Amino acid sequence: MITFEPFWETIKEKNISQYSLIKDYGFSTGTLDALRKNESVTLKTINDICNKIDCDIPDVIKYIPDR
Secondary structure, eight states, rough: EEEEEHHHHHHHHHHHHHHHHHHTTOOOOHHHHHHHHOOOHHHHHHHHHHHHOOOOGGTTOOOOOOO
């Protein structure tokens, strides 16, 4: 399973609010909703996230083996 828990931790550490992600960084509410629900996003979206908030892939996603 892929989780986006690291993304939420990263924006907290960088003091970036969800409001700011939308207004200042150009994130869509749909993208944030998908991240909240650990739903599928494209690699392009992951790339955009890393570029926009200046982070690396492990700062956005984490793999947890299915049991």
